[in-house]
Amino acid sequence: MSTDVTAKTPAPAPPGKTGGATGGGLLQLVLDGLRRNMRQYGMLLALGLIVAFFAVVTDGDLLLPRNVSNLILQNSYVLILAIGMMLVIIAGHIDLSVGSLTAFVGAFAAVLTVQHHMAWPLALVLCLLVGAAAGAAQGFFIAYLGIPSFIVTLAGMLVFRGATEILLEGQTLGPFPDGLQKIGNGFLPETGPDTNYHNITLLLGLVLIVFVVLQEFRDRKRQQEFSLDVVPLNLFLLKIVAIVASVLVVTMLLASYKGAPIVLLILGALVVGYGYIMRNAVFGRHIYAIGGNLPAAKLSGVKDKKVTFLVFLNMGALAALAGLAIAARLNAASPKAGLNYELEAIASAFIGGASMSGGVGTVLGAIIGGLVLGVLNNGMNLLSVGTDWQQVIKGLALLAAVGFDVWNKRKSGS
Amino acid sequence: MAGPVLEMRSIVKTFPGVKALSDVTLTVQRGEVHAICGENGAGKSTLMKVLSGVHPHGTYEGEILFDGEVCSFKDIRASEEHGIVIIHQELALVPFLSLAENIFLGNEHAKGGLIDWRETLKHASELLRRVGLSDHPETRVADIGVGKQQLVEIAKALSKKVKLLILDEPTAALNDEDSGKLLDLILELKKQGITSIIISHKLNEIRKVADSVTIIRDGRSIETLDVKSAETTEDRIISGMVGRDLDHRFPERTPHEAEAKAAPALEIRNWTVHHPIDQTRKVVDDVSLSVRRGEIVGIAGLMGAGRTELAMSVFGRAYGRYAGGTVLKDGKEIRTRHVAEAVEHGIAYVTEDRKHYGLNLIDNINRNISLTALDKVARRGVVDEHEERKVSERFRKSMNIKTPTVFETVGRLSGGNQQKVVLSKWIFAGPEVLILDEPTRGIDVGAKYEIYTVIDQLAAEGKAVVFISSELPELLGMCDRIYTMAAGRLTGEFSRAEATQESLMRQMTKDKEVTR
Numbered sequence: 037m038s039t040d041v042t043a044k045t046p047a048p049a050p051p052g053k054t055g056g057a058t059g060g061g062l063l064q065l066v067l068d069g070l071r072r073n074m075r076q077y078g079m080l081l082a083l084g085l086i087v088a089f090f091a092v093v094t095d096g097d098l099l100l101p102r103n104v105s106n107l108i109l110q111n112s113y114v115l116i117l118a119i120g121m122m123l124v125i126i127a128g129h130i131d132l133s134v135g136s137l138t139a140f141v142g143a144f145a146a147v148l149t150v151q152h153h154m155a156w157p158l159a160l161v162l163c164l165l166v167g168a169a170a171g172a173a174q175g176f177f178i179a180y181l182g183i184p185s186f187i188v189t190l191a192g193m194l195v196f197r198g199a200t201e202i203l204l205e206g207q208t209l210g211p212f213p214d215g216l217q218k219i220g221n222g223f224l225p226e227t228g229p230d231t232n233y234h235n236i237t238l239l240l241g242l243v244l245i246v247f248v249v250l251q252e253f254r255d256r257k258r259q260q261e262f263s264l265d266v267v268p269l270n271l272f273l274l275k276i277v278a279i280v281a282s283v284l285v286v287t288m289l290l291a292s293y294k295g296a297p298i299v300l301l302i303l304g305a306l307v308v309g310y311g312y313i314m315r316n317a318v319f320g321r322h323i324y325a326i327g328g329n330l331p332a333a334k335l336s337g338v339k340d341k342k343v344t345f346l347v348f349l350n351m352g353a354l355a356a357l358a359g360l361a362i363a364a365r366l367n368a369a370s371p372k373a374g375l376n377y378e379l380e381a382i383a384s385a386f387i388g389g390a391s392m393s394g395g396v397g398t399v400l401g402a403i404i405g406g407l408v409l410g411v412l413n414n415g416m417n418l419l420s421v422g423t424d425w426q427q428v429i430k431g432l433a434l435l436a437a438v439g440f441d442v443w444n445k446r447k448s449g450s
Numbered sequence: 451m452a453g454p455v456l457e458m459r460s461i462v463k464t465f466p467g468v469k470a471l472s473d474v475t476l477t478v479q480r481g482e483v484h485a486i487c488g489e490n491g492a493g494k495s496t497l498m499k500v501l502s503g504v505h506p507h508g509t510y511e512g513e514i515l516f517d518g519e520v521c522s523f524k525d526i527r528a529s530e531e532h533g534i535v536i537i538h539q540e541l542a543l544v545p546f547l548s549l550a551e552n553i554f555l556g557n558e559h560a561k562g563g564l565i566d567w568r569e570t571l572k573h574a575s576e577l578l579r580r581v582g583l584s585d586h587p588e589t590r591v592a593d594i595g596v597g598k599q600q601l602v603e604i605a606k607a608l609s610k611k612v613k614l615l616i617l618d619e620p621t622a623a624l625n626d627e628d629s630g631k632l633l634d635l636i637l638e639l640k641k642q643g644i645t646s647i648i649i650s651h652k653l654n655e656i657r658k659v660a661d662s663v664t665i666i667r668d669g670r671s672i673e674t675l676d677v678k679s680a681e682t683t684e685d686r687i688i689s690g691m692v693g694r695d696l697d698h699r700f701p702e703r704t705p706h707e708a709e710a711k712a713a714p715a716l717e718i719r720n721w722t723v724h725h726p727i728d729q730t731r732k733v734v735d736d737v738s739l740s741v742r743r744g745e746i747v748g749i750a751g752l753m754g755a756g757r758t759e760l761a762m763s764v765f766g767r768a769y770g771r772y773a774g775g776t777v778l779k780d781g782k783e784i785r786t787r788h789v790a791e792a793v794e795h796g797i798a799y800v801t802e803d804r805k806h807y808g809l810n811l812i813d814n815i816n817r818n819i820s821l822t823a824l825d826k827v828a829r830r831g832v833v834d835e836h837e838e839r840k841v842s843e844r845f846r847k848s849m850n851i852k853t854p855t856v857f858e859t860v861g862r863l864s865g866g867n868q869q870k871v872v873l874s875k876w877i878f879a880g881p882e883v884l885i886l887d888e889p890t891r892g893i894d895v896g897a898k899y900e901i902y903t904v905i906d907q908l909a910a911e912g913k914a915v916v917f918i919s920s921e922l923p924e925l926l927g928m929c930d931r932i933y934t935m936a937a938g939r940l941t942g943e944f945s946r947a948e949a950t951q952e953s954l955m956r957q958m959t960k961d962k963e964v965t966r
Contacts, residue, residue, distance in 0.1 A: 258836070316833050318824045325821055328810035335768055335807050336822045336875070337793040395812050 078444075079388060079404050079437065086408060090415030097418050098411075101293035104286070109221055109365060111410035112299040113138065113358040113374075115403055117381035118388070119310050120354035122402035125385050126314075127347045128327040128394030129185035133174065133192030134381060137355040138374035140196040141167050142363030146209035149216060150369075156215040164356045170196065171352015172345070179344035193378070201371045210368030219302070220364025223294040233288075234295030241287025245280050252276055299361055306354075311399040323347060327394030383430070384409055387437040408433065453518065455480040455645050456501075456614060461512035463496055463505060470496040471510070472669040478614070483636060483646045485660035485677070487653075488691055490753055490920035491891070493669040494649050495539075498616050502536040503529040516614070533613030537603045539622060543591045550574035550587035553606045577605040581635055596728060597628025604635065615639065615646045621655060622754040625731065633659050651752040653684045653959045665690040685952070688959065692922055692951035700927035701899075701906045713781030714740035715914035716797070716883045721775030723756075723763040733759045733770055735938040741883065741914040746905065748929035749918045750954050756938035757918045758802055761885045765799035766792040779883070793822070798881035800872055802888035802918070808872040811861035815853060816842040818860050818871055822879040845874035850900055866897025873904060884908060885916040890924060902928060922951045936960050 090098045097103060117134050124131045141163050148159040170192070177188045211217075228235035256272060290296050314320035322343045325333040334340050358377070363369045388405025390397035409430060416426045456478040463471040471493045478484045486494050499505050501514065503523030514521045516532055523529040526536075543552045550570050559569040574587035581601040585594060591602065600620055607615055617636070621629040636646050636659050650656055656663055657677060664674045665687065672690050675682045723734040734756045741747040751757045762769035764777055766789030776783050779795050786792040792799075801807040809818050819842045820827055827837040842856040849870040853863060860871055869889060876884065886905065890898045905928060909915050919925050925932050932949050934942040934957035942957035 316835065318828050318831050318833060321817065321821065321824055321833060324813060324817070325810055328812050329806070331807050332810055333821070335765070335789055335799065335801060337766075337790045337879075338821070339790060395810065 078440065079401070079408060082437070083404055083408050083411065086411050086415070090411065090418070094415065094418045098415055099289065101289045103414070103418070104289045105293045105297060107410060107414045108290075108300050108303075109297055110414065111406060112297075112303055113361045113365075114377060114380045114384060114410065115303055115406040116306060116354055116358040116361065117377055118384035118402040118406040119306055119399055120351040121378075121381040122385045122388070122390060122397050122399055123310070123314070123323060123347050124185075124351050125382070125390040126327045126394055126397045127323050127344060128330065129178065129344070129347070130382065131174075131185065131189045131192075131348065131351050132378050133170075133189040133196055134351065134355040134358075135374040135377035135379070136193045136196035136200065137167060137170055137352065138359035138362055138377060139200040139369075139371065140170070140203070141356040141359030142369040142373050143200045143203040143209070143371070145216065145360055145363055146212070146369035147203055149213055150209050150211070156213045160216065160219075160360060163360055164353055167356020167359065168349050168353040171355065172349040174352070175345040175348030178348060179341040185348075197371075200373075204369060204371050206371060208368045208370045210366075212364055212367055216360070217364050217367055218298055220299065220361050220366070222298040224296050224298065224301070226295065233291040234293075235291075237287060237291040237295040240296060241283060241291070244287075245283050248279055248283065249276060252279070302357070302361075307399055307403060314399055319343070319346070324395055327396075329395070380409060381406075383434045387434060389441075405437075408437075453480070454478055455517060457513075457515040458497070458501065459513045459515070461497065461500055461510055461514075463493075463500055463510040470669055471500070474512075474666065474669070474671045476664055476671060477674070478645060478647060479662070481640065481643055481645055482661040483640055483648060483659050485656040485663040486647060486649045486666060487651065487656065487663060487687065488666035489922075492666045492691075494666055495618060497666065498536055498618060498647070498649065501529070502526055502534055502616065504536075530610050533611055534616070535607035535610055535612045535614070536616040537600075537607060537618065537620065539618045541596070541599050541603055543599055543602060543606075545592035546590060548588045548590055549578065549583075549585060549594075549602055549605075552591055552602060553577060553587075553609050555606075557610065573609070574605075577608050578602075580608060581605045582631065595628070597624050597631065600624065600628070600632055601635065604639075612644060615644055617646060617648045619649055619651065619753065621650070621652065623731075629655070651754070651959060653687055656687070657684070663687060667691060684959070685956070688952055688955045692955050700924075701903050712742065713778075715743045715780060716741050716916070717778040717781075718760075718764060719776045719778065721760060721764065721777075722773040723759060723770040724773045726770045729771065732773070733938050734763060737775075737935070737938075737940050739933055739940065739943075741916055743882075743912045743914050744909050745931065746909050746915045746917050746929045748925035748932035749916065749935060750920075750922060750925055750932055750958055751918075751935035752920070752958050754937070755935040755958065757935055758887055759938075760935070761799055761887055761916070761918060762801075764792075765789065765797060765885065768799075793879060793881075796880070796882035797885070798822075798876040798879055798883070799885045800876050800887060800889060802891060804868055804872045808875075809860050809868060812859065814857045814859055815846070815851065815863075815871055816856040819845055819856075819875045819878055822875050826878070826880075841878060842874075845870075845878065849874050849904065864893075864897075866893035866900075869893055869897070869901060873901065877904075877908070881913065883914045883916070885918070887918045888920065889917070890919070890921070898924075922954055925949075925954070926951065934958050 087098065117138070121131060121134065144166055145159055145163045148154040148162060149156055154162075174185075174188050174192050177183045178185045224234070224236045224240075226234065226236075231238075252272075252275070290300075314323070322333070322338050325336070325338050326340045326343055330340060359374065362373055366373070384406035385397060385402050386392075386405065387408055388397065388401030388403070390401070412430055412433060413426065416429065421429075454477045456476070458474065458476040461471050461474040461476075462469070474493065474497055476486075476497070486497070488494050496505070500510050503526050506524045507522035516534065521529075521532065523532075544555065547555070553574050554570055559566045559573065571587050578585065578587060581604050583598060583601050583605070585598065591599060594602070604615070620632055624632065633655060636648065639646065648656075648660065660677045662674055662676050663682070665672045667690070675686065675690070717738075717740040719738050721734055721737045722732060725731040725733050737756075737760055739747070739749075749757050749760075759769050763772060764786060766786055768789060777786050778784065779797075784795045786795065786797065805811060810821070816838060820833070820838045824833060827834055827841060839856070845851065846853065846856055851863075851867050851870045851874070853867065860868060863871065873889065889905070890901050893901070902924075905915060905917065917925065917929055926949055929949075930946055932944045932946075932954060933940055934944070934954055936958055941960045942954075944953065
């Protein structure tokens with residue numbers, strides 16, 4: 037530690053009283069925390085209610101193993117996009133180009149593997165690089181030339197959509213090599229004794245449970261070390277039980293069908309990785325700082341332009357990954373792929389707790405927001421609700437989520 | 451009708467935690483130009499906001515009589531209907547609309563919702579002529595200078611049948627020529643029977659246009675003087691403005707005897723900065739100053755003197771356009787073109803505007819403190835939350851930040867505690883030179899004392915401290931040496947022994963002609 041504390045505890049100040057401290061007991065603290073994270077807890081609750089609702093009205097069809105598996109496969113790309121979009125929105129920007137960019141990368145992959153028979157791992161790497169380059173180009177205009185992100189990415193939306201059609205000459209191109217297809221609709225391989233369940237998935241679920249529980253206990257211990265007020269033990273145990281139960285349910289559902297989809301593993305890795313970056317990495321902190329108060333961040337020596345640039349570069353790479361997943365799942369690149377995905381990703385982020393003015397939001401929030409939309413989609417499909425009404429309902433859900441948050445904030449006066 | 455046009459009686463205005471006006475009485479005679487002066491934060495602008503309905507009736511105590519009637523304005527519109535128009539320091543014109551459109555904004559010449567352009571343009575040209583502007587009324591506001599914009603504001607006021615015109619530091623942003631024109635116009639309007647209230651720091655201006663001057667200090671009206679009387683000298687006004695006793699307490703300081711041999715920790719030479727938009731305006735003009743290790747050097751100045759602009763432009767050119775000058779650290783020239791460079795050279799700037807430039811209000815104390823030097827608590831780009839937590843807990847104790855936990859959102863803290871967080875964040879960065887800009891603004895007396903103690907401690911540790919403040923007692927109590935600034939220039943330098951409130955204020959209110 038090279039820091040030095042320069043100020044001694046000041047002598048009791050003679051004149052007048054000192055700045056008012058806000059008192060409050062433990063309960064107050066818990067309630068406070070709950071209220072301030074209302075959007076996320078509220079959305080988690082809403083997600084639970086939506087799942088329960090559709091489970092009932094579809095006579096349990098929603099929670100059939102096959103359907104759960106499908107739900108994940110169907111929504112994986114929006115969730116991948118939502119992670120990147122959350123970063124963009126926290127930084128105080130927006131990216132309208134991601135839907136078109138996914139289509140473009142899918143088309144590029146098709147040209148490489150189908151037309152030129154390139155080995156798929158090489159094509160995959162090239163696709164990710166192209167996505168990152170596209171993101172970097174947009175990031176350059178936004179960060180270094182100061183063109184508003186709305187404009188730059190609106191342009192990007194048109195450019196990439198057009199480029200997709202040029203690449204594909206208006207045709208649909210497929211099928212993809214097996215390896216690439218696996219990204220979109222593959223599952224983990226089947227091994228081990230015949231248990232009626234997918235063994236590796238069970239094992240993974242178990243590992244995840246152990247990991248999460250250990251992590252929670254470590255966190256708690258750490259907080260106690262700092263004599264921080266921790267959540268009361270019974271509440272804490274309740275939380276652990278809830279986490280274990282939900283992981284267990286999803287694991288069993290997946291294991292009783294074909295096992296864990298590969299894209300779920302990719303998604304899981306992204307959530308853990310980006311969650312860690314946003315929480316613990318200097319880079320993540322700087323994203324929150326420039327979104328929360330740009331002038332203050334600049335005056336604190338944060339390299340705001342570089343951070344903005346990297347956020348868009350990253351968004352491009354994630355869009356490429358999502359594009360590969362879509363193309364692989366449909367087993368074809370189509371000029372109309374990824375239509376409106378940018379809007380779904382943006383909606384996910386806002387439902388999941390992002391703010392128009394930037395500076396707030398979490399990766400997990402984006403996932404919760406994306407799942408709310410995904411379950412709504414899937415549930416309404418099962419009920420054969422037409423896409424016309426689906427859009428109306430999803431629109432209202434977005435409005436309700438953000439409206440609730442605004443109302444809650446105004447009420448608490450923060 | 452005889453008698454005063456305006457009487458404000460025993461006005462009291464309280465904001466949460468601060469009493470901005472504790473007892474102000476103001477009487478303005480019909481047809482006069484009445485000046486109001488006082489230090490920054492004395493309550494002048496608040497008083498005018500009470501008068502114009504920005505702070506509506508019911509949010510203050512006391513009585514306002516205008517034209518002999520008791521007034522209870524609920525908003526600006528209500529006061530404008532009575533003929534009271536205020537022109538704020540920041541101009542309220544829409545840059546991309548024309549002069550005519552701006553003049554009648556919210557008050558359009560219209561028939562059935564459609565603008566009557568003939569009438570609008572005709573009337574606008576008349577009004578523009580009246581304020582001495584010959585520009586075409588269809589010119590965009592963005593295309594004329596600030597001086598002319600100020601005149602357009604007055605034209606706008608005239609369109610509202612103004613009886614009482616309030617000008618809040620109207621010449622602060624103007625050059626000499628434009629200032630002169632504006633003052634002439636105020637005198638011209640006086641001949642036409644319009645009463646004006648002018649808030650100003652510039653005493654020569656007050657002498658030129660005002661008939662009487664009311665002095666406000668610490669939220670109270672102190673006295674009203676007849677400017678034309680021979681007894682009302684500039685010194686007389688100054689002593690009214692600063693007349694406060696030195697009742698603030700400061701930590702015991704053994705004034706640092708500057709060691710002449712060592713090079714100053716920070717030296718600024720011939721620093722000149724232009725306004726970011728208006729390139730003809732020098733906001734900081736050829737300023738040279740220095741500060742040694744262990745020394746606290748004050749910079750005194752009134753609003754618009756260029757103190758913050760000087761500090762921010764030195765600190766990584768965070769303000770305006772650089773137009774010349776060098777920065778030396780320990781006698782060697784350094785480059786401070788970006789904030790990061792300035793921080794690397796061990797310079798820290800603690801802003802006067804902590805809400806906009808100092809803190810991320812939606813984030814917690816912990817993360818605000820660590821932001822300036824995240825690398826100190828990070829390994830390979832990953833923040834060690836353990837270490838970070840230790841650091842913020844240490845500052846919470848040493849700075850006495852009053853909060854239930856370091857994870858409290860900064861926006862929920864009191865002003866004094868927010869200021870302690872800003873200071874912590876910069877002390878954590880480990881600077882050798884600290885520029886503190888109004889570090890005790892808007893915080894209560896107890897917290898002020900704590901901040902003074904911290905500043906004293908910093909100097910005792912051998913850091914060089916530049917202390918910018920509008921409160922003279924504070925500078926006199928804390929500093930080893932004090933510079934004064936006015937209109938972007940350095941107008942004086944005082945040792946601790948030489949400096950008095952009066953001598954400083956005299957240099958702070960010096961205008962350009964007088965200095966030269």
